[in-house]
Amino acid sequence: MRDAASAVPVLLAAQALRGLGYGVAAVQLGAILRMEGLSSADVGLVLAAVLVGTLASSLVLARWSDRVGRRRAYAALYGALACCGMAIAFGAPLWLLAVVAMTGALSVEVIESGPFTTLEQVMLASTGRPQRQVVRGFGVYNAVAAVAGTVGALLGALPADRRLLGGVLIVAGTVGAVLAARLPDAVEAPAAPGLPRPRMLARSRGPVARLAALFAVDSLAGGFVMQAYIGYWLSIRYGATTQTIGIAFAALGVLQTASLLAAPVVAGRIGLLRTMVFTHLPSNLLLAAVPFAPALPWAIVLLLARACLSQMDVPTRQAYVMALVPAEERTAAAAVTNIARYLTRPAGPALAGLLLPLGPALPFLIAGIVKTGYDLTLWRIFRSVRLPAEQRSV
Secondary structure (H helix, E strand, O other): OOOHHHHHHHHHHHHHHHHHHHHHHHHHHHHHHHHOOOOHHHHHHHHHHHHHHHHHHHHHHHHHHHHHOHHHHHHHHHHHHHHHHHHHHOOOOHHHHHHHHOOOOOOOOOOOOOHHHHHHHHHHOOOOOOHHHHHHHHHHHHHHHHHHHHHHHHHHOOOOOHHHHHHHHHHHHHHHHHHHOOOOHHHOOOOOOOOOOOOOOOOOHHHHHHHHHHHHHHHHHHHHOOHHHHHHHHHHHHOOOHHHHHHHHHHHHHHHHHHHHHHHHHHHHHOHHHHHHHHHHHHHHHHHHHHHOOOHHHHHHHHHHHHHHHOOHHHHHHHHHHHHOOHHHHHHHHHHHHHHHHHHOOHHHHHHHHHHHHOOOHHHHHHHHHHHHHHHHHHHHHOOOOOHHHHHOO
């Protein structure tokens, strides 16, 4: 049997391919749908199908993936991604595009991209390596997604072409399915022979429910200040050009990638929960300070400073959930906590739009305040909880 650690390079390669495809999709999918003559309502239907598919497939994974096998479920998702690519490349009718989108395989989010992330999060935590190495793996995993997504976005800057996007997704899905077959047996859920699998979250229902509720609040607040809104705000507040915004966002991406790689180092010194909270708090304060910047350079400096810290909670959060629950409940815990984030995030931009007439700075302030409340509540509830992996580590 192949060593469990051999799963890590396979998962990273699959993540890189998918991140490339999602980076292209984030730029080109909307333009392609418009080029195909779809109305705004039709485009909204397809995007809604993507969201519904993400939620539905995550729920299915929580209930059944450990029974049918994580590798099989992982390969099936990549097969669905290839089908999405074919539907786009060959100009499938709206109803068929909506159907394949509802598989949950299609996304325009590079980091934490739906059901794939749920399975990868669990399999990365199932390698049997020491906790520090697991956390480092989560940092590299998310950094690979960020870099691949950036490359995909640059590729997506080419003229919108359904054959380009569809072809990239077909390749990513096909190769991803092949890579899934190379995963070792060790990534599968542990089970005692002759005994039925326990029900979802039998032992960790309370802690996971509390984490899911907190993550939902944090995700909702994050939706207030999505990158598209920040770019819009810089243009109306300071008259920033698209060139300036593009350069600033590229710099933000570099710093966020660096923060993903730095997070495991910090967590190795102060612990997962402290890294989640104590890097997130100053990031939130910097976010709330952005609308008070007297000039564009100061606003960009505040955003760059925030980028150095804002992503450190991502790999540590994923590792924390996996370390908190028993091994047999990891898939359900990952699915539930991820679903909570997917459910609330779309409401953020809608609420920010409603608040815009009252003042374009309000979304920054609300996001900063709500996120700060999330951090303080997370710390208060879980600061006395000792993780089993931390108790065993030296």
